[in-house]
Structure formats: structure tokens, C-alpha cells
Amino acid sequence: MLTVEDLNVWFGHAPERVDAVGSASFAVGPGESFGLVGESGSGKSTILRAVAGLIDSWSGRIAVAGRPVAGSRRSRGFHKTVQMVFQDPYASLHPRHSVDRVLSETLHLQGMDRIDARITRLLDQVGLGQGFRFRYPHQLSGGQRQRVAIARALAAEPRLLLLDEPTSALDVSVQAEILNLLADIRAERGLSYVLVSHDLAVVAHMCDQLAVMRAGRIVEEMDAASLRAGRAQGDYARALIAASAGYVREA
Template sequence: MLNVENLDVWFGHDPDRVAAVTSAAFSVAPGESFGLVGESGSGKSTILRAIAGLIDSWSGRIEVAGKPVAGSRRDRAFYKTVQMVFQDPYASLHPRHSVDAVLSETLRLQGMGDIDRRITRLLDDVGLGRGFRFRYPHQLSGGQRQRVAIARALAAEPRLLLLDEPTSALDVSVQAEILNLLADLRAEHGLTYVMVSHDLAVIGHMCERLAVMQQGRILEIMSADALRRGAGDDPYTRRLIAASAGYSRA
């Protein structure tokens, strides 16, 4: 579903150019959930944004469903295949647009018909129901906003979801609900996930494999089972696991 080879991402221009990602390479099979972990500034979210077309200063090769993408230009067919869920549900929804407006606009942009039925189904899929359809973001909790953001991503009927810290801005009590929702949606719709998180327990729960990043480089790719055992080939990986507060190796 996703193949990334020799990916470099940078910001600025010479002589002040800053390398954000260097020689990243990984692949994700259809239906797999793949994680990117590492400390803040390691380049995890930058990789997602380059894939999504939100950054144009990159080189290398990105293929989605066997089709190469270039620069920051993405056509409608790309966004029918790939959608992104952002970290902050408070910032990713327009404060003056109702849930109905958010979902209607997305469906129209994707050329979808039968919008009324599709909105009802999307709200049901994310556990909100039609009673939330005409509410505004300020009338929703953080978890409810993130459910709307997930519904918006699902509106295009994508095959690949890019999840950028989808629960880190939420209360701890709500995080598990959203993670369980994402797991259920993946099983129900046959989705492929690439998930960024600083929380190793989340990645261990949600993903089959993961890449460990430091200073813009992928140090190693390992299984979630190895993560749960506290194993890692690279010394940084072992230190990261040991330093993860609240992480259990059970």
C-alpha cells in the first residue's frame, strides 16, 4: 500500500537549509498498521506530511498503491486513497462550520452523491449518531471533535489513513475510546494505517511493526512483539523503551 525509499525532507534554502528527514525507507502492506516512534523533532510527523502532500521540499520515492507521487501536487484520486487525521481536533475543524457542513463539503469535493445518507452513515461509523449532525465544534468535547475529524477522513472512502498523534491532545479517559474506534474501523473497512505517536504503549497496541527514528533517521524497523519484550537492536531504541514513562513490557 505504501513504499517509501531514500526519502529526504528539508526546510529552508542553502546555506541555512535544515535536514528534517534523511534517507528514510520503509514499506507498509495492505491492511497493516505501521508505527513511527521517536522523540520530539525526530521527523515522524514530517514524513506523514510529505506523504500527504503538505510539504514540497523533499526528494526520494513515495509510492501509494503502486503509484508514485511527486512534489506536493496530489490529485483527487490520491485523496480518495489517502487521508490524514491530525493531532489537534480543536485546530483541524473550522469553528464556524457545523458537522454537517464539514462532512458535506468533503463529500462534494470527492464527487460523492447521496450526501444525506452518507453523512448519517459516517456519523454512525464513528459512534456519534445523527443527533450531532448540526452541532458546531464548540458544542463538542475533544473526543467528539476527533470523531468528526475521523469521519471527515473516512468520507472519501480511503484505503490508507495517516494518523498524526490522533489521541495526544485528548484526555486520558478518552484516548482509549478513540484508539478502540480506530481499531474497529480498520477491521471493518480493511484500512491501512501509518501512525505517529510518542507513546510506545499506543504503538504496541495498535501496530504490527514500527520504525524507530532519531534526528531525522530511521534507526531500525522492528515488530510490535519485540517492542513489548523491550528488545531492540539499536542502543537508542533500548533507551527509548526504558525511558518511556508508564510503559509495560508485559
């Protein structure tokens, strides 16, 4: 579903150029969920933005459903296949647009018909009833805003969702609800996910495979079972897993 080969991403020009991602390669099969983990600044979100076409300074190869993409220009067909859910639900929705307008504009842009029926179905799928249709972002909680953002991404009926820390801005009590919603949607629609998170527990719950990033490079790949068991090969991945365990009294 997604192939990334020898991806390099940079910002600026020499001598101030910053290399954010170097020689990253991984693949995500149909229906699979793939995680990118690592400390802040390791390049996880940068990879997602390059795939989504939000960054134009990159080299290497990106292919979606077997079709290579180039530069930052993406066709309508690409956006019907790939959608992204951003980290901050407070910033990703227009403050003066109602939920109805957010979803209807997206559906119109994707050339969909039966807009009213589709909006009703989308709101039901993300656990929001018709009572939320004409509300504005300031009238919604953080979890409700993220559900609207997920509904907007699903409006195009994509096959691949790019999830950039979709729960990190939410209360802990709400995070599980959103994660379970995403897991249910993936199962129902057979979607592929690429999930960026600094929370290894989230990745272990949501993903089949994952890559560990450090300083812009992928240093190790493993499956979720190995992550849960703490079976990392490299020193950095082992240290990352140990740090995620939190406070240990004996230490």
C-alpha cells in the same frame, strides 16, 4: 499500500537549510498498521506531511498503491486513496462550520452521491448519532471533535489513513475510546494505517510493525511483539523503551 524509499525532507535554503528527514525507507502492506516512534523533533510527522503532499521540499520516492507521487500536488484520485487525521481536533475543524457542513463539503469534493445517507452512516460509524449533525466544534468535546475529524477522513472511502498523534491532545480516559474506534474501523474496512506517536504503548496496541526515528533518520525497525517484550537491537531504541516505562523506584 505505501512505499517510501530514501526520503529526504528539508526546510529553507542554504546556508540556513534544515534537513528534517534523511534517507528514510519503509513499506506498509495492504491492511497493515505501521508506526513511527521517536522523541519530539525526530521527523515522524514530517514524513506523514510529505506523503500527504503538505511539504514540497523533498526527494526520494513515495508510492501509494504502486503509483509514484511527485512534489506537493496530489490528484483527486490520491485523496480518495489517502486521508490524514491531524493531532489537534481543536484546530483541524473550522470553528464556524457545523458537523453537517464539514462532512457534506468533503463528500461533494470527492464526487459522492446520496450525501444525507452517507453523513448518517459516517456519524454512526464513529459513534456519533444524528444529534451531533448540526452542532459546531465549540459544542463538542475533544473526543467528539476527533470523531468528526475521523468521519471526515473516512468520507472519501480511503484505503490508507495517516494518523498524526491522533490522541495526544485528548484526556487519557478518551484516548482509549478513539484508539479502539480506529482499530475497529481498520478491521471493518481493511484499511492500512501509518501512525505517528511518542507513546510506545499506543503503537504496541495499534501497529503490526514500527520504525524508531532519531534526528531525522530511521535507526531501527521491529514488530510490535518485540516492542512489547523490550527486544530492541540498538542502544537508542532500548533507551527509548526504558524511558517509556516511566518511573522505576529501584532506579
